[in-house]
Amino acid sequence: MENSSPPWYDEPNMVKIYSTLSRKKEILKPLVRQPADRGKKLRLFVCGVTVYDFSHLGHARTYIAFDMIAKYLRQKGYNIFYLQNVTDIDDKIIQRANELGEDPKKLARRFEKEYRADMKALGVSAVNTYARATDHIAEIINQVRRLLKKGYAYEIKGDGIYFDISKFKEYGKLSGRTTGQTKDAVSRIDESVSKRNKGDFALWKLDGSGDSPSTSLRAGTVPAWPSPWGAGRPGWHIEDTAITEKFFGPQYDIHGGAQDLIFPHHEAEITQMESVSGKKPFVKYWMHTGFLTVKGEKMSKSLGNFITIRDFLEHHSPRLLRLLVAKSHYRSPIDYSExxxxxxxxxxxxxxxxxxxxxxxxxxxxxxxxxxxxxxxxxxxxxxxxxxxxxxxxxxxxxxxxxxxxxxxxxxxxxxxxxxxxxxxxxxxxxGFIFWGREKQAVPAEIKKLAEQREAYRRQGDFQEADALRAAMQKRGWTIEDNPSGWKLKKLV
Ligand SMILES: [Zn+2]
Structure with a gap:
């Protein structure tokens, strides 16, 4: 593996990025060298959401941060291709759908749409392509098959296909860990009594495998796809490497995500892809965003201390959230408070x-x-x-x-x-917080009407009524400023 600058790389580059893998800041240079790119083409993948509910401010923090990072690098002249996956098949989705009596696929589509609407409202627009797991089942099966063939994976009859982590000597090189600890995405460490090693993770889950006692999935409600090992669904980690291999090949430049994905998720991705391809490194720069916390605790669904993006935007402008995110370094935590x-x-x-x-x-x-x-x-x-x-x-x-x-x-x-x-x-x-969202802030018809009524009262000298209307507008988040040429409406931030 050679990492030195290609000879055509004539522009000195000053952008330094901290990589979780090397644990230091490195000058940003493309890993995959293509003369035509003149060293400025970068492939960026960021883990997307599991679409089973509305997204909260913790998600917003990650995606606003990567939106800014991608847009900034583009302004610096990098040709960034930004890919994000959509986890639209997962036990959480199936469980939620069961609770609501809804078809899991429909539920996933519904919340994918809501997620995209939230991102649009926040000005998150740097992503080139969103790729759904369920649109890449063939690629996923193909990767699992190659892992089996190379001896990295094994089958547990009636359960699924698992990765044998003892076969990959460098397991743990990203996180410095090999077993689960608390505060990881623990609900997502696949538990099966027949696994060879505690840390082995599912690549393919056979239908009716009952590998998720905690979710008690109702029979007949679990989406399944045919595979050489029987009908089933993909494990969580394999979707990302199947998707990135399709779009980027076996190696690419930057992988991003929130820091709780380092283990086991990103560790598993490295393990899978480097085993399949035999090429190292799978990814050159690993960028991880810090948590959004509330009183020091990570904002999360499971802790119940979350504010959805939707709720936030009912009371505040998206610019406010973008500024709040940018005020902290992307790797540092943000403690959210009044x-x-x-x-x-x-x-x-x-x-x-x-x-x-x-x-x-x-x-x-x-x-x-x-x-x-x-x-x-x-x-x-x-x-x-x-x-x-x-x-x-x-x-x-x-x-x-x-x-x-x-x-x-x-x-x-x-x-x-x-x-x-x-x-x-x-x-x-x-x-995206100086002009963006400020200029385009449309005044709701209701507010316009109140402003006009107030102006009418004012002209009639009925200042008491006029003031009451001003207060009503303020309650709805708008303020009115009088000036010599009339009045101007302003959204309270
Ligand atoms: Zn992921």
């Missing part, structure tokens, strides 16, 4: 006021001044260093402070104001 929400809302307001001020026509067209504001270099350096968004945002607020001071003094020239606005537009292509 305080951090309020703090972010205040910061968003500062940004809005600054942008409004830069755009004001009445701004004095001040002449030249000596100290030019140029945050670009420091900003770039921050992001090139493993996407240090908190540092980048502090540089942004330095810019706002200095810009405001200069405008107070009437010393910020028109050209400089335009330059700053252009810079903000550029960084908002990946941040």
């Amino acid at each position: 305080e951090i929400l309020q703090q972010s809302a205040n910061e968003l307001q500062k940004i809005d006021e600054f942008v409004d001020r830069l755009r004001e026509k009445s701004n004095p067209p001040a002449g030249g001044s000596k100290s030019k504001i140029n945050p670009k270099l420091a900003f770039e350096r921050a992001l090139e260093d493993d996407l240090n968004t908190p540092l980048a945002i502090s540089i942004l607020f330095d810019l706002i402070r200095e810009g405001n001071t200069r405008m107070d003094e009437g010393k910020l020239s028109k050209a400089e104001r335009k330059e700053i606005l252009d810079f903000l537009k550029e960084i908002d292509e990946f941040f």
